[in-house]
């Protein structure tokens with residue numbers, strides 16, 4: 001399908017869903033607005049949190065707070081994860097050392113770190129970053145590692161034949177050769193970052209979108225819950241798009257994907 | 259001095275937990291600045307021989323020496339043209355060719371000049387900034403040859419370097435290789451399936467047996483080329499028409515054919 005046509009079809013689908021939503025809640029009343037808010041209630045709640053604020057801050061402040069934590073946790077995780085993955089992929093000895101630790105940590109779901117993070121670091125930002133770190137670290141290490149192991153042996157042999165030193169081998173051979181897998185890891189890491197952040201904020205937080213969701217739930221305010229969910233969705237989508245744009249620019253040599 | 263010497267080289271490989279011999283007592287010398295073509299049935303161990311000289315692989319027993327020194331690993335003194343090209347997909351044609359020179363810290367001016375020369379030689383003008391996936395198989399192969407050539411190595415190890423070229427380009431490259439060998443002789447180990455190509459290019463042609471590979475026969479082409487004055491002819495097809503050429507070619511064909519009939523596959 002042509003991009004413009006694709007876009008049109010997408011818009012139509014969403015508009016149709018909106019119409020069904022409006023009809024079921026506002027016209028026929030099939031769905032009780034006490035449980036599932038109407039588009040109008042949704043809009044009112046959005047306006048409230050955007051202007052006056054909700055749970056001690058405006059939507060913008062909550063969103064910025066969550067975004068900041070995700071970006072920080074994600075960056076710290078990949079700054080540690082990619083080099084470790086490269087090292088493990090390149091050196092069997094490093095893999096032999098690190099892998100047992102990984103086998104131990106990997107089966108623990110990232111969310112299971114939340115209680116420990118709160119006990120150690122309280123309800124503030126540090127605990128959130130720790131939890132995001134554990135969630136985002138693993139996929140970036142594993143995919144980078146796999147990416148290095150999947151490099152065509154001939155490519156590495158060609159580099160060695162050309163007398164490539166260690167630094168250039170890493171920067172100009174291993175990283176670009178493994179980069180499709182590295183980016184797969186980054187996408188998974190980013191997703192995991194959002195998931196764990198929201199979960200950690202739900203358990204306890206002083207600000208952030210998870211706190212909006214939590215307070216709205218306690219206030220029995222479904223429209224505000226949905227506004228919070230929508231905000232998480234929009235931010236998650238935007239960061240994923242940004243990563244995809246970086247990915248496309250970072251690997252200009254790949255044949256264009258349709 | 260950069261003679262390549264194989265001394266009673268054996269090589270075992272493992273498959274499905276069973277060990278089998280791929281090379282059985284290969285002894286062969288490529289003298290300094292000599293061009294030796296290696297021909298033999300598929301799977302007889304030609305690539306394995308070349309990989310040992312390159313330093314990617316070690317013999318199970320026996321020795322491989324280059325310039326009198328046992329090979330311990332790969333290096334830019336022995337440039338390899340891989341059967342599978344092995345270009346860097348993320349680097350442009352130019353950057354692929356430049357890679358080895360940059361490793362050696364060749365000054366930028368000289369580097370540019372040598373790269374331009376290699377690009378001209380291989381007929382890659384206009385494709386300097388293209389990525390490998392944007393080139394045809396034959397052009398990718400020419401980039402791989404340029405990447406090796408530009409290093410001006412002591413020894414060239416070429417694994418079916420013209421295999422992916424069309425017949426016309428192949429002839430141009432063959433003539434070019436002969437011209438280069440005259441002005442700037444190099445020690446070359448050259449693997450090919452094309453018997454005519456081997457006879458046309460090589461000083462000597464080494465014929466291998468089917469697996470496990472041994473050197474069955476080494477044909478001295480150089481003395482016949484000199485005696486029959488092949489070099490009087492500029493063009494490949496004229497040389498290939500000469501009676502002495504046809505005679506050698508047929509001899510090698512027969513020798514190879516014996517290896518294929520009843521050969522294990």
Ligand SMILES: Nc1ncnc2c1ncn2[C@@H]1O[C@H](COP(=O)(O)OP(=O)(O)OP(=O)(O)O)[C@@H](O)[C@H]1O
Pocket residue numbers: 271272273280298299300301302303304305306307469
């Ligand atoms: N790493 C390896 N492990 C196991 N077996 C191998 C390995 N490398 C090569 N072999 C085997 O050794 C034999 C010789 O292989 P080689 O690639 O040297 O053949 P070749 O003469 O170059 O063949 P072709 O003309 O088809 O390229 C083959 O039977 C191959 O399967």
Ligand SMILES: [Mg+2]
Pocket residue numbers: 304305306341417
């Ligand atoms: Mg081969």
